[in-house]
Amino acid sequence: MTESTLFDFDQVVERRHTQSDKWEKYAGQDILPMWVADTDFRSPPAVIEALHQRVDHGVFGYGHAPEHLTQLIIERMQTRYQWTIEADWLVYLPGLVCGLNLAARALTESAQSIMTPSPIYPPFVSSAKLAERELIKAPVTLQADNRWLMDLNQAEQSITEQTKLLQFCNPLNPGGTVYRREELEAVHxxxxKHDLLVCSDEIHSDLILSPDAKHIPFASLNEDAAQRSVTLIAPSKTFNIAGLGASIAIIPNPALRARFTRTRQGIVPSLNVLAYTAAEAAYDKGQAWLDVQLDYLRGNRDYLLREINQIEGLTLHPFDATYLAWIDASALPVANPFLFFEKAGVGMSPGSDFGNSKFVRLNFGCTRALLEEAVKRIKTAVAGLN
Known part of the structure; x- marks a missing residue:
């Protein structure tokens, strides 16, 4: 039996009535949920088996990170990205979003501002607002090679002396861009130049779909980048274990790490023992499953690129990573593309949540059959406009 048959990504997993945010949003309605970023795939068998063993033990008290998990992360950063890190640099968190919020509060003061790309994943914006910091937007624009990148020239026009933190995202969500080395060096x-600390959200770094794209951690560029950065990673999107809550902040600078950990005290809890179990199993024994998932997602991406770009009024530019398609619907004669497609039975994420209401974000981390049905409904809805 081959790995592609052992791991069946065409298998339909019934997620209704399982307390799934994604599927219960449209409970009782004929609307396909293609929004929040979790997939409809069963997690790797090794993860499920490890969780069964831990559950069978029957005791779920307080726990701490297994030394083996820490070593797996160190080895992963070295072998995949040629980034040498140390165990002391790791701070385990019960989710990546709390890492963004901790960075906003720990690395800036009340009178200072935070710069984020725009459009961007909504918690980037809310982390500044919840910390009561001024938000400075750095526009993400389409480059000549049809890649979405943060426009540093425009960012120069809006940055102030009070801007102290850049919340960065690579691979980019939305947009799916994987920054090349020279582009990362420009960000550094x-x-x-502006003496900014950088919180780099790299949660999608294991979901690279283009063979010519390579993820490079921002902090791995050079020692200066390392000393001014907090890198956020997680197995959650990669192995579909987001609901278990396991993320990691990698902070080389001891002073920044102390500020970060002090801010979390009494507010952000440690991981639960099942989260540690799942993360360890995923990083230790999940690679074969991940390789097959990536092939499946590439097929879904290529199908979407072909089909969406044949629909008059819609554009999907090529992208390197993630299972999230950033679809330009600005040429459609509709006031609100999200509501238009929702009414047609496809529930995507509204572009307004990210910063541009003329876009929608479609999650294609699903079976091909479901994706084909979604595309069929999109085509029918657009055809009905003529």
Whole structure:
């Protein structure tokens, strides 16, 4: 039996009535849920088996990170990204969003501002607002090679002396761009020029779909980048274990790490023992499953690129990573593309949540059959406009 048959991504897993945010949003309605970023795939068998063993033990008290998990992360950063990290740099968190919020509060003061790309994943914006910091937006624009990148020239026009933190995202969500080394070096030069700390959300770094794209951690560029950065990673999107809550902040600078950990005290809890179990199993024995998932997602991406770009009024630019398609619907003669497609039976994420209401974000981390049905409904809805 081959790995592609052992791991069946065409298998339909019934997620209704399982307390799924994704599927229960449209409970009782004929609307396909293609929004929040979890997939409809069963997690790797090794993860499920490890969880069964832990549950069978029957005691679920307080726990701490297994040394083996820490070592797996160190080895993963070295072998995949040639980034040498140390165990002391790791701070385990019960989710990546709380890492963004901790960075906003720990690395800035009340009178200071935070710069984020725009459009961007909504918690980037809310982390500044919840911390009561001024938000400075750095526009994400389409480059000549049809890749979405943060426009540093425009960012220069809006940054102030009070801007102290850049919340960065690579791979980009939305947009799916994987930053090349020279592009990352330009971001580093910008941060160094303005003496910015950088919180780099790299949660989608294991979900690279293009063979010519390579993820490079921002902090791995050089020692200066490392010393001014907090890197956020997680197995959650990669192995579909987001509901278990396991993320990691990698913070080389001891002073920044102390500020970060002090801010979390009494507010952000440790991981639960099942989260540690799942993360360890995923990183230890999940690679074969991940390889097959990536092939499946590439097929879904390529199908979407072909089909969406044949629909008049819609554009989907090529992208390197994630299972999230950032679809430009600005040429459609509709006031609100999200509501238009929702009414047609496809529930995507509204572009307004990210910063541009003329876009929608479609989650294609699902079976091909479901994706084909979604595309069929999108085509029918657009055809009905003529």
């Amino acid at each position: 030069a910008f941060a160094k």
